[in-house]
Amino acid sequence: MTITISRRNAWRALGACGMALGSQGGWAQDGAADMPTVHVTGTRLAAPGAESPSPLQILSAADIAASGATNLQELLQKNPTLGTPAFSRNNSNFLPTSGGVTSVNLRNLGDARTLVLVNGRRFVAGVSGSSAVDLNAIPTDFIERIELLTGGASATYGSDAVAGVINIILKRNLNGLSFDASTGRSSHGDDFKKKMALSYGYDSADGRTSLMGHLAYTRQGAVSSRDRDISAQDQISKMLSSGLAADAFVPVRNYSVAAPQGRFFYNKDAAGKAGNYTYDAQGNVIPWSTNGDAALGLAATGFNRSAFRTIAVPTERYLLALNGEHAFTPAVIGFVEGNYSSTKVRTIIEPLALSSADFYKSSNGQVPAETMVNGVAVRNPLVPQYLFDRSADSTGDGLRDYSFSRRLAEIGNRQAGIDRDTSRLATGLKGTLDGWRYDSYLVYGKTREHQRADGQVDLQKFRNAMQAIPDAGGAAVCADATARAQGCSPLNIFGYNTISPAALAYVTVPSILDVEITQKLAGASFSGEAFALPAGKVGVAAGFEWRKESSSSVPDALTQGGLNSGAALPATSGSFSVREFFAEARVPLLKDRAFATDLSFLGAFRSGHYSTVGTANSWNAGLEWRTADTLKLRATRALSTRAPNINELYLPPSQVFPTGIVDPCSGVTASSTGARDTACRADAGVLANINANGKFTLSQPDIQALSGYNRGNPGLKAEKGRSSTVGLVYTPARFTFTADYFNIKIADAIVTTPRQYALDQCYNGGNSSFCQFITRRASNSGAFSAGALTYIDSAVTNSGGTGTSGIDLTGAWTGTLGPGRLAARLAYTYLKEFYNIPLPGTPADQAAGEVGYPRNKAMLNLGYQWREWTLNSTTSYIGASAVDDQLLAQFKQPAGSVKVGAKVVNDFQLSYALRKTLSLYLGIDNAFNTKPAPVISGLTGDTVGTETNASVYDPIGRRYYLGVRGSL
Template sequence: MQTYRRRLLATTLFVGAVTLAAPAVAQVAPAEAPAADPVASQPAVDQPAAAAAPQADQSAGDIVVTGSRIASPSATAASPLQSVGIAQIQQSGAINVQDVLLQNPAFGTPGVSRTNSSFATQGAGIATVNLRNLGEDRTLVLVNGRRFVSGLPGSNAVDLNVIPTQFLERVDVLTGGASAVYGSDAVAGVVNMIYKTKFDGVQLDGQVGMSQYGDGFDRQLNALVGKNFADGRGNIMLFGGYSKQGTVLKRDRYTEAGSSAVDSTSRGAYVTGNDADLFTPERPYLSGFAPQGRYYAGDRTFTYGQDGALRDCVSTNGTAGCVNANGTAAGPDGFNRSSFRYLAVPVERYVAAGRANFEVSPALNLFLEGNYAKTKVSTVIEPFPLDSTFSNPRNSGQIPIQTVVGGITYRNPYVPNAIFNAATDTDGDGLKDIYFDRRLSDFGPRTSSVSRDVFRIAGGANGKILDDRFNYEVYGIYGQTKEAQVGSGQFNTANFFQALNSYRDPATGQIVCANAAARAAGCVPANIYGAGALTPAASYLAVPTTLSTKVTQTVAGGNVSGKLFSLFGADPIGFSVGTEYRRESSRNDFDLLTQLGLNGNNALPSTAGRFHLWEGFAEVVAPIVQDRPFFQSLSVRGAIRVSDYSTVGTTYSYNFGGEWAPIEDIRFRVMQARSVRAPNINELFQAPQQDFPSVNDPCIGVTATTAGTLGATCRAAPGVLANIAANGGKFTANQADVQGVTSFGAGNPNLNEEKGDSFTAGVVINPRSIRALRNLVVTVDYFNIRIKDAIVQTPLQYILNQCYEQGNTDYCGQITRRAGPLGPNSAGSLDQLTNSFLNSGGVKTQGIDTVITYRQDLTDIGLAGTLGLRGSYTHLISGYTVPLPEADRDYFAGEIGASRDRFTTNASYDIDGVGLTMTGTWISQASLDDQLTGARPGTNPLYRVRPQFYLDSQIRFQTNDGFEFYIGGSNLLNNKPPYLADIGASAGQDTDAGTYDALGRRYYAGVRINF
């Protein structure tokens, strides 16, 4: 059986429709072009030449387009494929290719980017892409048609930070299932980074930029050197680059609702049902965790006022009726988190790359490519919000303010008299205790410093054999990503408990820790009363956090393609067969305290796992009719791949379809594909990971008389009954309750693969017979992707709704409520939720892509210069997920991050060494998540945010000696992002910073020298 699996041959469908941006073709230097002119050898109905240029390491005259392994001089495309050329990348001024790709409406909001990862416990600053809103793990990123090692432990997501943009010839974006050609993970499609192959010369470039607010200073410096040798049979290229994208602070930006410098919320209005004020911020909405602390003793709450004196009322946001000890009105005594938070984390990159090939003979061409990248990222968020539940290992939250030493009861000398006198014995041990919370400003903000190293090498051989009828390729790849992270601002829970248990030693008169063993270990008594009081004990209590990760990928494979016989006088049937072996491993290890959740961080146990697989694949393209009336060409295609995983066993993927061109100006195409995605290492092996989710408690508002399943299920919890009795007959949750829910999500080694079925149908129009329009290409494609057995973690809100609203007791066991009051948390409030990965989900999305490209030398019509136009538009017809077969649909089409309509237009005009490019991106109106509002996207205008339009521009000046100077700007209209606060924003932000431009107007300038 193993021999069969390793040598399995089958048939495959060539996937890909080429739609290159016209400006991307214009700037390609002759030295970078393929040795043969692809335009001359391919049907005019295809898009501009560079889109169908041979992939790296192919012989001149043979074309391999993303989506197929068959080399042919007349390759065409059967599935939607868009290409972004190097000129378009350069004209964007982007440092990272992610920024260019995200302008394409086929992409959804990235899971990780520079502007939405400041709160990430790992992976901050990584740049990923997400096709069709189906997720990074369903988007396969390739380099020259081959896999690239993941940048995120346990995931398949590639970090685009490590791809040198100057090394690229173009980026192909294939949408629709492509597993039959490339293997697992290509459910949504493929992003294929194509390197230059024949660059000869030296290119130096440098760029600087900053925002109009004087921050976000960006710079990059790059050098590319290439040389052809041995009469063009060989080429070597080397690249070295440095870039740094600067910090942007949240407090220095604005949303449509105003400044983000002060904490605000709109959730309060939403929860109370005051929908009219949903997007009107409540400001300030400060955190109750303040540096001076709060102390809950008996039935009284104490804090320190602005005058530094203790008082027995709190005024988080300036609550009326609270006065300081000196009789003055109490101002806000909460804490403003926004003054600390990063909006965009700084990312510093050192990138090196190389590529070489040498044609020993037509039958043997050797190639080698390598990448190395070091990425440095730092994050800063506000100091830790500590409450007494973190400091008591019994997790009850009571902190004794008396202790017994040698049979004698002592009072904690730090406790103010008012708090001590109000305190009671809440746990029956005969000692007074209190609850408290405070901001650990004494320890400074929470920071992380991350260093990632990525190394990849790929090499092999290809060539033509048997009278050039067959092409072959063999290759091997090894990739590795390592990350080292160090953080600050956390504390040792066990030490904190010992430090709080202190007394005044009568023998010495000194305040010491009560536990002798703790004293011997260096325990320093902790004074938690008042701002700055804890500082002397910080050296004993504070601990660094560490993270070490390693991801490896090993790939070896080979394939043979060629031509068989002809049918009915058409071109010969093309085929490709091959096999591939892949092994992947991943591990991530936090420090021991983080793994146990004993330093205030999420409990994040180590995760490690590996898998391997053997695959066999084949594809065939069969021309049926050519050069006949109404049949300029007609062909059919098919593919199959069989994979044998060490984890899920044998999987099958396939595709089939065809193309018909009634005349050379019009070509119709259709494709049906079955793709698979095997579970990744996190989904299989992840240890239970702690999180602090935002969920809506269905029991809020339930009364003693609320009828039906909801009322009965809620009141079945003793804590809920106690809460109702204590709050005038209605269950009530406070701010600490809303923010104090924890969850644990774990992997599942019994998972199976996902199965995705995609259908695409479209038309390509290139009116070559009309002289004025021969450079116009219009493509319209319908796509429909449905995923079965989708791997999902059951949504926490779904678990709550199923338990309390539907009475499904299976889910109630995943919910824990507090039995009684616990510090600032109310009796009966949500405490903990648990879930795991299951093959229980379903996903569907469908829509229409339209791409129009046009490039015209205006001298042909008596004008001057060259005009290039490109427009790409996606209309999302529908999109939803189903977490479980019996669950209601969770619609995402029309929600924030998945607007119904998106388009990007690009216009360029070049004349006498001067070029101007204008790019406009439009995102239609969007709705809040229906899981929050209960309203299907687009049905309730109260839950919508306005459309957004972004305008970018660049002007270039070129000289005949290879010097180019350019200046440009992004978000020139300085659009303010919609205000979302905590009803749809990225973690810690006031907007969805992964979807909307939150950085504001930015300018850049650069030079590029070629010689």
């Protein structure tokens, strides 16, 4: 809920909120007296003249229009208070679930600690098992403004508001029809964008009924990795092979060893040595050379995965929104809010890669080249003579065997079609009785997602199809009689395009995932003035809220059992409910004194009882001290709580494929010294590798095959975040300046153990408790080396804590400049500290100044209007950022010693008013085509397929759009 600031106090309120009049919204005004009424997030009090004691920034509908943003995340991510989102178009292509979701992350404290509200009330989540709202479900062109309240706000709004609140206020006052349509593309000819939006508002003649509706369609096209120079080649940071920090941003070709023609390993050649080979396009046997070797005349036989990957997933949305009110009596007003969105997303990655270790686990990845029939070893007729002659019995079963890796190009790309629908209905009564405002509401929200992923195989069927014997006529048939009866067709993996359509039809299988998220909400509150003190009336508010959250994510049976070729995903379901009571008070302490024009205390308390973790209490306290008409000081202290979500509590082991992991044991020899070296040699597989190679050596398959499991923890308890803010607001005529210091510390933070950190602590930090998350191969297996990392798991715990601190500065000015009017707004954040403590008693992992956590971040908005012309610009700045200190420690480099440079991105929009209610506009984003920072594969924070951190830097480049907007 929000409160109203009177017109007389609007200018000061805007300054107190840290807001500058943006672009078109400020040009039509000529002084504070004409400013529109403004609502302030952060309190439920209805006291006139109330202002936010916490840092608050506001983005208006004019800001949204001036950005040309199709999706709300595109605009919000430019604000320096926002951190790296867990989900976006640019980072979700490889996720097994939630592809194409767009979320927000205040202060980099996590999506789960950022509470998203719509019209002051919670919105149903878009990600199963979490509280993360999918901004795709909210129509951008139907937004009146967005209010970003940073700092703990759980006492006011409940759990999840540890980092702050993003309150999205939808339009309420609209008469007639308005429209906005645009189309655009990138300078590379991709990232096609279309938007069509219609809004209509109606007021009854007697003024008792108002109704508004909105209908929109948006489409954003795909961007392929191969179409950008930085990501066209499958590559890796040279630092990982050279060991030199200076090579961190030098890319080295790193093709996949799983190629469409296959790579085959045998146990002996004519000289009795093991080896491997592959095939050329004509089916000839040739030496394997992953990236090629010009000195030896060897062509690259590896596979360039980047030729098939996607930087930005294509997203299509249909949106419907309704707002309505009816005054039954002057004191009783009924309202209704409705939202519906249908989002269609398609994720695309390269064809499936398999190795024999995927489905011959019991034989350490060795595939029999023969089958025992009636006590006689019968050769598999699919196995070429070249390989059969070089195979030997390595498993002790009396049968020759071999191993392989192969890309199943015959199946085509792996693609997931995702249909995600979100619906929400809120209704209730509000009004004023005897000077007291009341608000009661019921809310029901549901998100449904259906995902079908193609390009995968049934591992058991694949094994059946590979194991063949000759029939009476000498033709190959599946060895297993039951499999033959079920349609098994022999599958030939040796060479290009050798898998027959019949074999593909037998082994291919889609994976299915169905998600359902439900939110039920009921509440009521009242607010008013209880009594008067010498300095003014005391405002109070109180109320209650009941909420129930349910979520289920159910993959098909094969996926649950890890029996197909995708990630093993278990079914996850759960629910919780909470009953909460809250109260607030605003107490005026001094007024019209020489040293205090106004001094007020604000306090709030909330007590919630969760079905999962029991009672959780939150509070906040703040002071507002206006020392002069244009200067105000403010301070808050808050205790915020966050109860664990459904995934954190109930997620069974769920498979993921982490990237950017560096094995601490790389390069360890039999005689090297140090605690790390001793810990590495204690592993039998690592020691066997050292004995065989002279030092611990990893192959590309070892690096590319790494997997791991995430798991929840039903024993979690609620985390507690303590936040403090101290700031000032200076508001002379036409100028606003705010400065705020923030400090947020979360005790017992619910965190997942970082994988690289677990590795470093196990081998470098002397903390053996982390070794429980790590599994290595006991011996070599075809393409895989003894001692290579197989799994690094991660668990959720109440571990140590996390925190951040820094300074926010905002400044704004609006006025006449030359023949026109200029509006300028600057927002800047300096990050002093950011840390995470993975386990109690362990060292804090400092991140401030690293990629994703820049020390300096800023946004400058400029708008100039002259007659019918309006020019808007947005300049985004991300300061120089260092490579993760945990990774640098592997190469004996100090923290902060290896950095990517600062990046500046400029966006412009020029519009021309054909008449008062109709405008044409032309926009260009990333106008100077600023290249993303080279966060190459292998460096912490890289986004697969982009060779940068696509959650932080723009991986797409320059983009244009043209549109028309107006009203009738």
